[in-house]
Amino acid sequence: MCETDVFRAAAEAGPHHILKMYNSSGSVVNISPRLEANSERSYYRLEVVASDLQSERPPLSVRVRRTHCWFPVSTFRLHHLESKVMEDMGKSPDIMCELKSHVESFKRKLESVEHLSWMGLFKDDGDQQLSKFSPKPKTPQLSVQEERQQVRRKFLNMSSLQVTEEVREHLKTPIFDNWQWEEAEMLVLLQVMYMDLDFLTAFHIELEVLQNFLFEVYCHYNNIPFHNFQHCFCVTQMMYGLIWLTDLRNKLGRIDLFVMLTSALCHDLDHPGYNNVYQINAQTDLALRYNDISPLENHHCAVAFGILSKPECNILNNLTCEQYKHIRGGMIRCILATDMARHNEILNKFKLIQPVFDFTNKEHKEVLMKIMVKVSDISNEARPMAVAEPWLDCLLQEFFNQSDTEKLKGLPVTPFMDRDKVSKPSSQTSFIRFVLLPLFSELTKLFPCLEQHILEPVRRALKYYSDMERASKGEEGATKP
Numbered sequence: 138m139c140e141t142d143v144f145r146a147a148a149e150a151g152p153h154h155i156l157k158m159y160n161s162s163g164s165v166v167n168i169s170p171r172l173e174a175n176s177e178r179s180y181y182r183l184e185v186v187a188s189d190l191q192s193e194r195p196p197l198s199v200r201v202r203r204t205h206c207w208f209p210v211s212t213f214r215l216h217h218l219e220s221k222v223m224e225d226m227g228k229s230p231d232i233m234c235e236l237k238s239h240v241e242s243f244k245r246k247l248e249s250v251e252h253l254s255w256m257g258l259f260k261d262d263g264d265q266q267l268s269k270f271s272p273k274p275k276t277p278q279l280s281v282q283e284e285r286q287q288v289r290r291k292f293l294n295m296s297s298l299q300v301t302e303e304v305r306e307h308l309k310t311p312i313f314d315n316w317q318w319e320e321a322e323m324l325v326l327l328q329v330m331y332m333d334l335d336f337l338t339a340f341h342i343e344l345e346v347l348q349n350f351l352f353e354v355y356c357h358y359n360n361i362p363f364h365n366f367q368h369c370f371c372v373t374q375m376m377y378g379l380i381w382l383t384d385l386r387n388k389l390g391r392i393d394l395f396v397m398l399t400s401a402l403c404h405d406l407d408h409p410g411y412n413n414v415y416q417i418n419a420q421t422d423l424a425l426r427y428n429d430i431s432p433l434e435n436h437h438c439a440v441a442f443g444i445l446s447k448p449e450c451n452i453l454n455n456l457t458c459e460q461y462k463h464i465r466g467g468m469i470r471c472i473l474a475t476d477m478a479r480h481n482e483i484l485n486k487f488k489l490i491q492p493v494f495d496f497t498n499k500e501h502k503e504v505l506m507k508i509m510v511k512v513s514d515i516s517n518e519a520r521p522m523a524v525a526e527p528w529l530d531c532l533l534q535e536f537f538n539q540s541d542t543e544k545l546k547g548l549p550v551t552p553f554m555d556r557d558k559v560s561k562p563s564s565q566t567s568f569i570r571f572v573l574l575p576l577f578s579e580l581t582k583l584f585p586c587l588e589q590h591i592l593e594p595v596r597r598a599l600k601y602y603s604d605m606e607r608a609s610k611g612e613e614g615a616t617k618p
Contacts, residue, residue, distance in 0.1 A: 158181050158182065158183050158184070159181065159182045159184065160175075160179075160181055161175070161179045161180060161181075184317070285355075285356055288320050288321050288324070288352075288355065289321075289352050291321035292321040292324040292325060292348070292351075292352065293348065295321060295322065295325050296324075296325050296328055296348065300325065300326070300329050304326075305329060305333065308326060308329065308330070308374065308377065308378070309377065309378050309381040309382070310378055310382075310590075311375060311378050311379075311382075311516070311519050311520060311590050311591060311594070312520060312521055312524075313374055313378070313520075313524075314520075314521070314523075314524050315367060315370060315371050315374070315524065316524065316527065318370075320355065320366060320367075323366070323367070323370040324348075324351050324352065324355060326370070326374070327351050327370065327373060327402065328347060328348065328351060330373065330374075330377045330398065331347055331398070334377075334380070334386070334391070334394055334395075334398065335391065336391070336394075336395050336398075339391045339392075339395075340392075340395065340452070340453070340455065340456060340460070341455035341456075342452045342455070346449065346450065346451065346452055346454070347452055349447075349449045349450045350444065350445070350450040350451075350452050353444045353447070353450050354366075354369070354402055354403060354406065354441075354444060357406045357407050357440055357444065358405070358406065358407070358408070359407065359408060359409065359410065361408065361409070361410035361535060362410070362531045362532070362534040362535040362538070363410075363528070363531045363532045363534070363535040364405045364408035364410060364535065365408075368405065368528075369401075369402060369403075369404070369405060369406075371516075371517070371528075372401045372402075372404060372405075372513045372514050372516070373398060373401040373402045373513075375401075375512075375513040375516045375519075376397055376398055376401040376509065376510065376513040377398060379509060379512070379513065379587075380394055380397070380398070382584075382586055382587065382590055383584040383586065383587065385509075388496050389496065389502065389506075392460060392463055392464065393467065393502060393506060395464065396463075396464055396467035396468055396471060396506060397467075397471065397506050397509055397510060399441075399464075399468060400467070400468045400471035400472050400506075400510050401510055401513050401514070403437060403438075403440070403441035403444075403468070403472065404434075404437055404471075404472050404475050404510065404514060405437055405475075406436075406437045406440040406441055406444075407436060407437065407440045408433065408437070409433075410535050410538060410539070411539050411542070412433065412539065412551070413431065413432055413433050413434075413476065413478065414549075414551055415539055415542075415543065415548070415551070416432045416433065417429045417432070418543075418548045418549055419546065419548060423435075423436050431473055431476040431478070431479075433476070434472055434473045434475055434476045435473070437472050438468065438469050438472050438473065441468065441472070442465070453465075467503070467506065470503060470506070470507060471506055471507055471510040472510070474507035474508075474510060474511055475510060475511060475514050477572075480511070480572065480576075483504070483507050483508065483511065484508075484575065484576055484579065486504050487504050487505070487507075487508050487579055487580075488579055490504060491579060491582055491583055494583055505583075508576070508579075508580060509580075511576065512576060512577065512580055512591075515572070515573065515576075516591070517529070518565070518569060518573055518594070518595050518598040519577070519590075519591045519592075519594045519595050519598075520594065521594070522597075522598065522601060525598065529561060529564070529565060530561075533559070533561065533564060536551075536553070536554035536559070536564075537554065537555075537556040539551065539554050540554040540555045540556060541556070560606070560609065561602070561605070562602040562603070562605040562606035562609060563606055565598070565599075565602040566599065566602050566603050566606055569595060569598055569599040569602070570599060573595050574592075574595060574596070574599070577591055577592050577595055578592060
């Protein structure tokens with residue numbers, strides 16, 4: 138068993154998972170027998186990018202040492218497993234079953250790895266111990282409500298710590314890797330965004346009320362493959378990054394920045410995993426309630442303001458009537474703009490005003506705010522491929538779930554969701570070419586700085602999937618007589 142296989146087994150990674158190892162300075166290193174030994178202060182970080190859609194657990198980041206894998210919470214040593222496997226190779230199946238049991242036991246121990254401090258989320262002030270905030274193994278018997286309360290307790294405990302400057306700066310970039318963070322940590326980072334943009338001071342928001350609001354938003358995202366809380370975090374983080382990259386803090390008023398960030402946060406609340414076409418064809422309660430007009434987006438808005446109607450969650454409580462009206466109207470416009478049925482309408486309007494764009498023009502600003510939320514919503518392909526590609530797998534799973542249901546119910550099958558007709562590369566090449574590139578290119582004309590940070594990664598993604606599609610067709614052709 139080679140060292141890569143040992144690390145793969147330790148991290149509960151399958152044969153198709155990607156392993157990346159970094160040294161203490163953050164540089165990528167090769168996994169090989171020639172790795173230099175390290176110490177607890179200068180350690181390697183092993184990152185697993187998941188490709189197994191059945192796994193609900195986010196990838197692990199673990200410390201490793203050259204001589205053996207070292208985990209602070211476990212006395213079980215990987216080198217012992219490795220040597221025993223080598224020793225017992227070829228022995229009776231009973232021995233192998235016993236070894237498998239040991240490996241499974243070790244995997245369960247990994248779930249309680251004290252990874253928060255390793256990822257650099259918090260500053261370690263003096264002798265402060267972060268182990269009390271490390272995630273514990275999930276108990277299968279816990280109800281959804283109990284699991285949420287666990288997340289809430291972790292969130293509130295961690296929010297009292299100070300996030301490092303390095304993480305704060307990384308949070309402002311499109312290359313931020315969402316797969317490295319668990320739910321409570323993401324809530325902490327959302328709190329950081331609101332605080333760093335000075336929203337608490339500007340709108341007289343109490344910290345406890347903001348925390349209640351963020352937690353309620355988390356609770357109103359469903360456990361579905363794509364449109365879940367993690368997607369909500371990614372969209373909000375991209376919006377936050379775009380605000381900094383384009384220097385919108387000095388171009389728009391703080392109230393408009395607040396509208397965009399909060400719209401991104403709430404844009405898919407209570408998404409059921411089935412799109413508007415399904416809602417309308419199946420004549421669901423949502424389609425009937427909203428007369429087939431953007432049923433999901435109207436529902437997301439309604440849920441958002443339902444949360445804000447609770448006094449303990451109302452971050453708009455201390456606003457003037459005029460401020461409240463401005464924010465409510467802005468959020469409704471921005472969230473409704475995420476309906477892809479309106480994509481061409483909104484993009485064409487932006488194309489008309491872009492050459493003469495005026496930041497003092499109310500109509501111009503409103504169109505820009507819609508565009509910014511739309512870009513954030515569909516921005517996965519602007520991220521590094523290791524971050525973006527797992528999201529495509531999640532999206533296709535959700536698409537296929539819908540088309541399977543449409544077939545079972547005798548409804549029209551959405552073509553781009555049919556598992557019998559769609560492949561990963563084919564699903565992306567058209568979407569990038571006809572949706573992402575025209576939208577991102579137009580925004581880049583207004584903000585040239587996005588050429589490098591947004592547009593170029595999208596172009597690379599198009600080439601990646603185009604090459605994959607051509608290779609796939611070549612392989613198929615080769616098998617034909």
